Amino acid sequence: MTRESKRKLGLIVNPISGMGGSVGLKGTDGEKILKKAIELGAKPTSPSRAIEALNEVLPIKNHIELITYPRDMGEAEAQACGFEPKVIGTLEEGETSPEDTRDAARAMLRSEVDLILFVGGDGTARDIQEVIGDKLPVLGVPAGVKIHSGVFAINPRSAGLLAVAYLQDKLSTQESEVMDIDEEAFRHNRVSAKLYGYLRVPYENQMIQGTKTGSAASEKGDIQSIAWEIIDDMEDDYLYVIGPGTTTKAIMRQLGLKYALLGVDAIRQKRLVASDVNEKQLLALVEKNKTKIIVTVIGGQGHIFGRGNQQISSRVIEKVGKDNIVIIATENKIATLRGRPLLVDTDSPEVNKLLKGYSRIVTGYGKYIMYRVA
Amino acid sequence: MNRRSELRRYHAHVWDEPIVMQMGQKGERGMMLAEVEDAIKRTVGEAASYIPQNMQRKGQPRLPEMSQPHVLRHYLRLSQETLGMAFNIDIGMGTCTMKYSPQVNEELVRLPGFADLHPYQDEETVQGILEIIYHFARFMSEISGMKEFTFQPGGGAHGIYTNACMIREYHKTNGELDRNEIISTLFSHPADAACPATAGFKIITLYPDPETGLPNIEALKAAVSKHTAGFMVTNPEDTGIFNPSINEFVDIIHEAGGLCSYDQANSNALFGIARAKEAGFDMCHFNIHKAFSSPHGCMGPACGAVGVAEALSEYLPVPIVTYDGSRYHLDYNRPNSIGKVRAFLGNIETVVRAYAWIMSMGSEGLRQVSETAIINTNYLIRKISDVPGVSMAYPKQRIRLDQVRFSLEKLKEDTGVDTDDVARRIVDFGVQEYFTSHHPWVVPEPFLPEPCDTYSKEDIDYWVNIIRRISEEAYKNPEIIRTAPHNQPISKIKVEALNDPSKWALTWRAYLRKHKREN
Numbered sequence: 037m038t039r040e041s042k043r044k045l046g047l048i049v050n051p052i053s054g055m056g057g058s059v060g061l062k063g064t065d066g067e068k069i070l071k072k073a074i075e076l077g078a079k080p081t082s083p084s085r086a087i088e089a090l091n092e093v094l095p096i097k098n099h100i101e102l103i104t105y106p107r108d109m110g111e112a113e114a115q116a117c118g119f120e121p122k123v124i125g126t127l128e129e130g131e132t133s134p135e136d137t138r139d140a141a142r143a144m145l146r147s148e149v150d151l152i153l154f155v156g157g158d159g160t161a162r163d164i165q166e167v168i169g170d171k172l173p174v175l176g177v178p179a180g181v182k183i184h185s186g187v188f189a190i191n192p193r194s195a196g197l198l199a200v201a202y203l204q205d206k207l208s209t210q211e212s213e214v215m216d217i218d219e220e221a222f223r224h225n226r227v228s229a230k231l232y233g234y235l236r237v238p239y240e241n242q243m244i245q246g247t248k249t250g251s252a253a254s255e256k257g258d259i260q261s262i263a264w265e266i267i268d269d270m271e272d273d274y275l276y277v278i279g280p281g282t283t284t285k286a287i288m289r290q291l292g293l294k295y296a297l298l299g300v301d302a303i304r305q306k307r308l309v310a311s312d313v314n315e316k317q318l319l320a321l322v323e324k325n326k327t328k329i330i331v332t333v334i335g336g337q338g339h340i341f342g343r344g345n346q347q348i349s350s351r352v353i354e355k356v357g358k359d360n361i362v363i364i365a366t367e368n369k370i371a372t373l374r375g376r377p378l379l380v381d382t383d384s385p386e387v388n389k390l391l392k393g394y395s396r397i398v399t400g401y402g403k404y405i406m407y408r409v410a
Numbered sequence: 411m412n413r414r415s416e417l418r419r420y421h422a423h424v425w426d427e428p429i430v431m432q433m434g435q436k437g438e439r440g441m442m443l444a445e446v447e448d449a450i451k452r453t454v455g456e457a458a459s460y461i462p463q464n465m466q467r468k469g470q471p472r473l474p475e476m477s478q479p480h481v482l483r484h485y486l487r488l489s490q491e492t493l494g495m496a497f498n499i500d501i502g503m504g505t506c507t508m509k510y511s512p513q514v515n516e517e518l519v520r521l522p523g524f525a526d527l528h529p530y531q532d533e534e535t536v537q538g539i540l541e542i543i544y545h546f547a548r549f550m551s552e553i554s555g556m557k558e559f560t561f562q563p564g565g566g567a568h569g570i571y572t573n574a575c576m577i578r579e580y581h582k583t584n585g586e587l588d589r590n591e592i593i594s595t596l597f598s599h600p601a602d603a604a605c606p607a608t609a610g611f612k613i614i615t616l617y618p619d620p621e622t623g624l625p626n627i628e629a630l631k632a633a634v635s636k637h638t639a640g641f642m643v644t645n646p647e648d649t650g651i652f653n654p655s656i657n658e659f660v661d662i663i664h665e666a667g668g669l670c671s672y673d674q675a676n677s678n679a680l681f682g683i684a685r686a687k688e689a690g691f692d693m694c695h696f697n698i699h700k701a702f703s704s705p706h707g708c709m710g711p712a713c714g715a716v717g718v719a720e721a722l723s724e725y726l727p728v729p730i731v732t733y734d735g736s737r738y739h740l741d742y743n744r745p746n747s748i749g750k751v752r753a754f755l756g757n758i759e760t761v762v763r764a765y766a767w768i769m770s771m772g773s774e775g776l777r778q779v780s781e782t783a784i785i786n787t788n789y790l791i792r793k794i795s796d797v798p799g800v801s802m803a804y805p806k807q808r809i810r811l812d813q814v815r816f817s818l819e820k821l822k823e824d825t826g827v828d829t830d831d832v833a834r835r836i837v838d839f840g841v842q843e844y845f846t847s848h849h850p851w852v853v854p855e856p857f858l859p860e861p862c863d864t865y866s867k868e869d870i871d872y873w874v875n876i877i878r879r880i881s882e883e884a885y886k887n888p889e890i891i892r893t894a895p896h897n898q899p900i901s902k903i904k905v906e907a908l909n910d911p912s913k914w915a916l917t918w919r920a921y922l923r924k925h926k927r928e929n
Contacts, residue, residue: 197826205906367850368850370617371850371851374620374854375618375619375620375852376620393628394626394629394631395632396614396633399615402607402611402612402613403603403607403612403613403615404612404613404614404615405614405615405616406614406615406617406629406632406633407617408617408626408629
């Protein structure tokens with residue numbers, strides 16, 4: 037780190053995150069977290085979690101510029117830690133809103149920070165993703181009750197450590213999913229998450245030696261070689277349903293086809309049949325065609341169905357059949373599950389059961405692993 | 411604490427030697443050769459005239475010009491900056507079986523009767539070495555239960571590749587060309603996947619059960635199909651855990667029509683205890699340069715001994731050494747052979763050392779080797795168990811055989827010190843950097859010691875005490891570990907460039923081109 041150009045760390049705290057106000061949260065959970073937060077001396081959870089993360093950044097305090105939003109959206113937490121942050125933007129009196137988070141993100145963009153550290157849950161991640169996209173690297177300190185997105189560190193401490201390592205140029209970034217509770221599904225008494233987009237997140241590859249850390253290139257190479265495997269195996273009389281995600285859409289990119297990153301596309305003979313289809317359109321397509329479904333692992337919990345790809349419903353899966361489901365994922369992604377099984381959470385217990393057992397996952401060109409689906 | 415296991419002070423030689431290409435000066439010479447005498451000149455002509463015009467170099471080679479003492483000094487200094495196996499307690503190199511190799515065997519391979527042999531000699535004139543090879547193959551048959559052996563492959567992975575080629579040839583001979591999938595396990599050596607992939611197979615890897623660390627038999631059942639060509643597996647795997655139902659795995663593969671190949675690079679814990687044949691395997695390979703006490707020799711010369719059951723012996727590489735009751739022969743007449751995998755008979759000096767080692771040990775001695783290796787491993791496990799931040803992977807498997815995989819996840823959580831940091835710090839105590847593990851790191855922050863049979867209790871105590879000291883440092887003064895090594899010729903380096911091919915320079919010329927912009 038050179039003196040003349042201090043790295044800039046942006047801090048956005050969603051002070052009401054995790055308080056149980058939003059949809060999909062288990063009420064008691066929220067209450068307990070709130071109580072615990074009060075015991076810790078902070079009203080909601082996120083300020084104390086922000087402080088926990090910032091404590092890890094303190095050792096490089098003099099080497100960085102901390103830029104944040106007023107009051108409990110970052111200023112208060114930063115000061116509590118002993119930082120003298122540069123405060124930008126203004127806040128109305130009263131409770132903060134998602135618009136405040138988005139405003140803060142816009143302000144960070146204008147201030148050209150090197151990294152945004154935000155404290156919140158899936159909703160906060162979504163607000164930030166909307167504004168930032170892939171323009172800045174972002175890292176989440178988990179404070180919400182529901183954390184489906186892959187943009188969060190395991191805990192506040194490791195978020196702080198990751199931020200430091202990133203600001204010291206020791207890490208590169210990778211694209212991670214931003215997911216949130218699908219409110220429509222929730223109204224039908226289902227908890228299922230929707231994929232909203234991707235953020236660039238500092239990334240420490242725990243699965244390989246430090247000398248190879250930062251080899252986002254090899255992760256990209258793996259995704260590429262998976263795409264080649266799928267393409268070389270394609271049969272002309274099959275319809276291929278390509279689920280959401282960067283891993284699956286590498287197939288579309290390789291074929292030079294337009295695609296919906298967060299949606300479901302259908303191709304046949306390497307040509308686009310339909311883009312961003314809903315369940316009804318998909319059902320109509322699989323009625324008429326021999327079909328293979330290509331999906332990847334979505335979110336940190338290891339879902340292959342029922343998170344972010346609800347268009348591929350239990351009815352679609354039933355119609356296509358278990359043998360025609362192709363699961364693709366990089367070995368790295370699988371390793372992050374730490375041996376936990378892949379998950380299926382469709383609206384049909386029968387279909388969930390049907391997919392149970394050991395499945396073959398494509399991890400590269402001519403490379404597969406056998407992995408358990410629970 | 412035992413005085414003998416108290417940590418001693420250590421510092422490596424630091425010479426800061428330049429690259430040899432940067433040394434010497436114009437006109438400096440190591441040796442002045444006399445002019446060629448006229449009579450010779452007249453008879454043979456100019457030396458250069460023997461080299462075709464188009465092969466003669468246009469300019470002088472850019473070699474350093476140095477005197478003899480400078481050359482000698484340079485290479486002796488470099489040799490002092492290494493940390494070879496004979497210098498240190500090399501327990502940290504799991505899966506490498508860094509055992510002591512008796513010096514007397516070095517004398518044997520230097521005997522003129524062996525050292526002066528030429529590979530093109532007629533078999534009539536090399537009956538002695540053929541006898542050694544033939545009998546060594548019989549030893550290996552006894553150890554493994556396999557019928558015939560070849561010692562041609564130049565290393566372990568080469569042995570595995572040879573087995574993959576024989577599996578390919580077998581299915582080809584049977585007209586089953588669509589058998590193109592090899593099944594392996596995650597904790598097998600990566601060569602059990604990489605070698606068959608090189609031979610053109612698709613690879614299916616069975617993941618370990620998070621509780622037992624072993625592959626699940628249900629996963630295998632789901633993996634086999636009409637495409638199954640074979641199963642290539644290490645056992646004990648690289649966790650030191652032995653798969654007790656390996657014969658059931660073999661049966662499933664056989665029922666599916668595949669062949670089973672046993673990677674026995676981890677055989678150091680199995681001499682006289684378990685054999686490939688009884689588990690039902692069709693073929694296997696051993697690393698003669700590991701468990702059989704031939705030195706590794708810095709990536710060679712090594713020997714991957716490949717053995718096969720009788721039904722597969724027709725596929726072995728040629729030639730095979732045979733015996734007709736009075737003479738030894740090189741048998742090339744094997745029409746289904748996969749051909750040659752290496753020039754001549756392989757690195758036979760490795761075989762000579764291993765032959766001598768087996769003769770000196772006897773069958774009882776070999777079993778004792780394995781029992782000692784197992785006791786050493788489990789002694790190390792008990793000894794290290796109270797070191798803060800260190801835990802054994804898959805703790806429910808209490809017994810480990812040749813090696814054991816630990817995790818420093820807790821140490822990292824508590825102190826921020828990770829296994830790469832510890833691997834760099836450990837060299838400050840005069841032992842080699844340890845092997846973390848193959849990738850991917852399914853066990854987080856791993857390290858993989860293998861205290862094989864030639865290490866004493868004091869050696870193991872000493873090594874564990876180094877880990878204990880580093881753990882104490884991590885909790886008290888983690889900075890000393892993060893900035894390590896401090897006592898070595900080279901300090902901590904920036905590793906980013908290691909990932910950047912544009913910075914790699916494997917030759918001096920590449921260095922000049924990439925970093926000095928010279929051509």
